[in-house]
Amino acid sequence: MSTQNIAPGATRPTLRQQLGARKPIEAFIAEAGNGTGDGPQLRRTLGLLHLTMISVGATLGTGIFVVLSSSVPMAGPAVWISFAIAGLAALFAALSYAEMAGAVPVSGSSYTYTYATMGEGLAWVCGWCLVLEYAVSVAAIAVGAGEYLNEMARALGVNLPAALTNPPGVDGGMFNVPALAIVLFATVLLVRGTKESAMVNTVLVFIKIAVLLFFIVIAFSAFTSGNFDPLLPMGTAGVSAAAARLFFSYIGFDAASTAGEEAKNPQRDLPRAIVLSMVIITTLYILVAIAAIGARQWTWFEGKSAALVQLLEEVTGQGWVALLFAAGAVLAIVSIVITVLYGQTRILVAMSRDGMVPAVFARISPRNGAPVAGTWITGGAVAVVAGLIPLGQLADATSIGTLFAFSLVSLAVIMLRRTQPELPRTFKVPLYPLTPILAVVFCGYLMLNLGATTWVVFGVWMIVGAAIYLGYGRRKSKLAAAWGTVPKN
Template sequence: MTTQKIAPGSTRPSLRQQLGARKPIEAFIADAGSGTGGPKLRRSLGLLHLTMISVGATLGTGIFVVLSSAVPLAGPAVWISFAIAGLAALFAALSYAEMAGAVPVSGSSYTYTYATMGEGLAWICGWCLVLEYAVSVAAIAVGAGEYINEMANTIGLDLPAALTNPPGTDGGVFNIPALAIVLFATVLLVRGTKESAVVNTVLVLIKIAVLIFFIVIAFSAFTSSNFDPLLPMGTAGVSAAAARLFFSYIGFDAASTAGEEAKNPQRDLPRAIILSMIIITTLYILVAITAIGARQWMWFDGKEAALVQLLEEVTGQSWVALVFAIGAVLAIVSIVITVLYGQTRILVAMSRDGMVPKVFGKISARNGAPVAGTWITGGVVAVVAGLVPLGQLADATSIGTLFAFSLVSLAVIYLRRSSPELPRTFKVPLYPVTPILAIIFCVYLMLNLGVITWVVFGIWILVGAALYLGYGRRHSVLASAGVTTRR
C-alpha cells in the first residue's frame, strides 16, 4: 500500500481526493493506543460483558415493540419473517465479526469503511450510524412508554395520555416515560463503562428469563389451527414484515463499538457477536411461534403492548401481566443503555478524525468515559424520544442500518484483496459468498421498505452531505495531514 501527499504549495486536497482518502488501519490503532494525547478509554470488558452488550442492544426490540405491527403484514408466517431478517443479520454479523477481530478499535462500521472505502463513504456510514443508534434509542424508549401504561393499568392507575404518548398519538403531548428512560441510561453511562456493563448484564439476564416465562405460558394455550392459512398476505407480506423486523436485530454490532474497552478484543469481539446472534434469533422465533399459537394473527392488530395483554388473557391473572410488563420495561432500559453506549463510542472515533466536534471525543480522566459527549447525545435523544412517534422512527432506522451493514460486507471483501496478510482472529466462512449474500439481503430488505422511508433516508443523506461539506471536510485530520489516497 502507498500513501500519497498533497502536492507542494497546495493547502487542501481536492474534494474528489478527500472523499477517496483512506485512513490506514495502523493509524486507527495508534490513535486508540495514544488516546490522542489525553485520557484513554479503559479496557475492562470480558467476553460475557461484550456478549451481553450485543444481546442487550438487540434482544427485545422486535418482540416487545414491533411485533404487533409486523403480524398484520405477514399473518401467522411472522416467525418466517423473523427468520429471514435474522438470516440477513447473521450474514452481516459474520462480516462484523471478521472486521472486529482485524480492526479492534472504537467506531464499528464507520472505522471499517474509512479504512477501506475512503472518507466520503465513511462519513455517510457514520451519519447512518447516528440514525441507527440515536434514533433507535428514541424509538425503543417510545415503546417503553406503552409498557409503563400497561403496568399502571394492572394496578388500577390511569396515566394521562398527554404525558405518556408523543404528539399526534392518542392525545399525547410529550412522552415523559421515554424521556426518563433515556436520561436514566445517560446518567448510568456517565458513571463509567464497567458499572454500566454490570447493570446491563443483570438486566439482560432478567429479560431472557421474562421471555422464557412468556414462551412457557403462551405454549399452554397453543392452538395449531392459528397457523392456517400460513400465508394469508402472501410472500409479499412476509417480505414486508421481514424488512420491518430487521429493526429487531439492530444492535448486534454494539460489541464492535467496544473495541478499545475490551480486554482481549481480537479474541472476544468476534465470539461476542456470533454468540449474541444465536441467542437473539432463537428467542425471537420461539416467542413469535408461541404468540401466534396462543392467539389468531388478527388479534395483534393495533395492540402496542400485545404480549402483556396476551398473558393476561391466557392466565386471567393481572399479576402475571404486571411481572411481564416490568420485565419488558427493564429489557427496554438495557437496550437504551447499550445502544446509547455504542452511539457515544462511534462519536469518539469520528471526533478523533475531525468529522464531528472534539467535545464528543473528550475522555474523562476520572472514569475513562466520554462524559461530555454522553450528556450531549443523551440529552438530544431524550428530547427526540419524547416528541416523535415510534413507527416513523423504526423504518427510518432500518434503512440506515441496512446501508451501513452493506458497507461492512464490502469492507471485508476489500481487505481480503488489499491486505491478505492482515492478522484476522475470525474469517467469514464460504468467502466471498457470505459477504456477497449479506449485501444482497440488505439491498433486498431496503427495497421492501416504503417510499416515505426512502424519502426520509434521502433527506437524511442530503443533510449529512451538507454537514460534511460545511464541517467535516474542513476539520478532517487526514486531509490536514496531506493524505489524499491509499492504494
C-alpha cells in the same frame, strides 16, 4: 492513507481526493492506544461475557416487545418466517462485523471499517447512518418502554394522562415523559462509567431472557396449531415487508464492535461476542413469535401496542402475570437503551478524533475513562426525540440507515481481503466471498421492501449529512490536514 493523483506541492486534497482518502488501520490502532497514551483514554475493562451481553442487551427485545404487534398484521402467522429472514440477513452481516472487529479492534465500528477500506466520503455516509441507527433506535425503543409502563400502570388500576405518555398526534399526546425519563436514566448510568453500566446491563439481560422464557412457557400452554392456517394470508409480499420492518429487531448486534477500545482482548472476544449474541437473539425471537401466534390468531394482534402483556393476561386470567411481564419488559428495554446509547457515544468518539464532528465528543473523563460530555449531549438530544416522535416512523427510518451501513461493512471485508491479505484476522467469514456478497444482497432486498416515505426520510437525512460534511467535516478533517505529510502507500 491513499494519496494517488496528488498535485505536486498540494497541502490539501481536492474534494474527489478527500472523498477517496483512506485512513490506515495502523493509525486507528495508534490513536486508540492501550490506555497509556497522552491524556485520558477509554479503559479496557470488558470481558467476553460483558461484550456478549452488550450485543444481546442492545438487540434482544426490540422486535418482540415493541415491533411484533405491527408486524403480525403484515405477515400473518408467517411472521416467524419474517423473523428468520431478517435474522439470516443480520447473520450474514454479523459474520462480516466479526471479521472486521477482530482485524480493526477500535471504537468506530462500521464507520472505522469503511474509512480504512473505502475512504472518507463513504465513511462519513456510514457514520451519518450510524447516527440515525443508534440515536433514533434508542428513541424508538424508549417509546416502546413507555407503552409497557402504561400497561403496568393500568394493571395497578392507575390511568396515566395521555398528554404525558404519548408523543404529539397520538391519542391526545403532547410529550412522552416515560420515554424521556428512560433515556435520561440510561444517560446518567453511562456517565458513571463503562464497567458499572456493563454490570447493570448484564443483570438486566439475564432478567429479560428469563422474562421471554416465561412468556414462551405460558403461551405454549394455550397453543393451537390451527392459528397457523392459512400460513400466508398476506402472501410472500407481506412476509418480505414484515421482514424489512423486523430487521429493526436485530439492530444492536454490532454494539460489541463499538467497544473495541474497552475490551480486554478485542481480537479474540469481539468476534465471539457478535456471533454468540446472534445465536441467542435469533433463537429466542423465533420461539416467542411461534408461541405468540400459537396462542392467538394473527388478526388479534392488530392495533395492540403491548400485545404480549395482553396475551398473557388473557391466557392466564391473572393480572399479576401481566404486571410481572410488563415490568420485565420495561427492564429489558432499559438495557437496550443503555447499550445502544453506549454504542452511539463510542462511534461519536471515533468520528470526533477524525475531525468529522466537534471535539467535545472525544473528550474522555480522567475520573472514569468515559466520554462524559458527549454522553450528556447525545442522551439529551435522544431524550427529546423520544418524547416527540411516534414509534412506527422511528423504526422504519432506523432500519434503512442500518441496512446501508451493514452493506458497507460487508463490502469492507472484501476490499480488505484484497488490499491487505496479510493483515492478522482472528476470525474469517465462512464461505468467503459468498457470505459478504449475500449480506449485501439481503440488505439491499430488505431496503427495497421499505416504504416510499422511509426512502424519502432517508434521502433527506443523506442530504443533511452531505451539507454537514461539506460545511464542517471536510474542513475539519484531520486526514485532510495531514495530506501533504503522509507518504503514499
